[in-house]
Amino acid sequence: MLVSRISRLLKGRLAVNPPKPERKKIREAVADLKRRRILEAATDLFYDLGFTNTTLDQVAEQLGVTKPFIYSHVGSKSALLGEISSQGVQRALEAIDQAIAMDGSPGEMLARFVPDYVTAILRSQKSIAINIREEKNLDPVDAARLAALRQQFMGKIETLLSRGVESGEIRVPDTRVAAFALVGAVSWTTFWFHPAGPLSIDEISARMTATILNLTHTRTVSKAVEDA
């Protein structure tokens, strides 16, 4: 029954009656799924062929749908680029927001944030590469929105580092430059990480986390107690 309902929705038929809450949920899930699949296909094509060389027809063909289907779900090719380009920073913001929201000291928050952040970046490898390469092709409104998100992200890291310096758990010579160094070290993984390489995302994340905590000389309160 669920399957037939999804398949009806996939065919684009609208319910005549106002949707029940549960039905609406499914509709949203289906819309999400469609958007996600379109974004994935576009990411692969933009990554392999470049934004300029990719047509929406190619994206549609990959998914066995029509171009109007793409338009109706994600808008123009330019809108697609805007959305793909912002994926990395959006996931990075989620990672820092979740860490800040936890009940813990700044050092503990950093120790929670870094592995989540590295994992998010490694999983967003293609979209980050696209973001960097295709910056000139971004709609100016998207470019400004992205710059604001990045600034927000950098500000949150800097604040977290400053709080850690105050609590004595973190030791860095300059919180702003340390924030940039941290983000640079992690973002740069997109240039050397090979999904088919010897190390898994989890292994790289663990090693990079240890390296970053080395960079920030982070000792959480519990560690400090152990050492005392």
Added chain:
Amino acid sequence: MLVSRISRLLKGRLAVNPPKPERKKIREAVADLKRRRILEAATDLFYDLGFTNTTLDQVAEQLGVTKPFIYSHVGSKSALLGEISSQGVQRALEAIDQAIAMDGSPGEMLARFVPDYVTAILRSQKSIAINIREEKNLDPVDAARLAALRQQFMGKIETLLSRGVESGEIRVPDTRVAAFALVGAVSWTTFWFHPAGPLSIDEISARMTATILNLTHTRTVSKAVEDA
């Protein structure tokens, strides 16, 4: 007299007699100057307009020369891209080679290398951005040559870090990941450094050096002696 000799060379006239050593030096200096000016103009245009949108006619126009002049000094547009793209890693290699050649401990070598490296990268900002953005437009031979240079560079840093770990001056959880983190932190400056911003190249270099030595927990022998 020097001026007239240079101007003769600039007009492309060849001496009938074999060049005297001193004359040859000037000729080489002039050829270097021409190449450098062509590379600078091409770097600005590739950076501002993108490689695909730039023509050799535009490069020639910027310098008040002809397209054949460009061809004779640096070859094709593709050769120009290859040369520009390799500038960053070439300067980085010079920095590590100079540090390794010095008479000192691994920690001292690292402390010498990092500021030179940061400065080299900040000065190569445009060519590094071009290198990253235009990777797909590189001639495969140039791309392979560049990959080899990068691998050489990474290997030298990793070796230096390992030697520092052995000497007890450097403390990192994983020399390979630390090498990538170091290079990432420094290379990422090309995305946030503004030449017209509040901090000069020297100031950023000093702060980034302190941050990197924090990352590697570097204590040179002399520092260790002080602390003992």
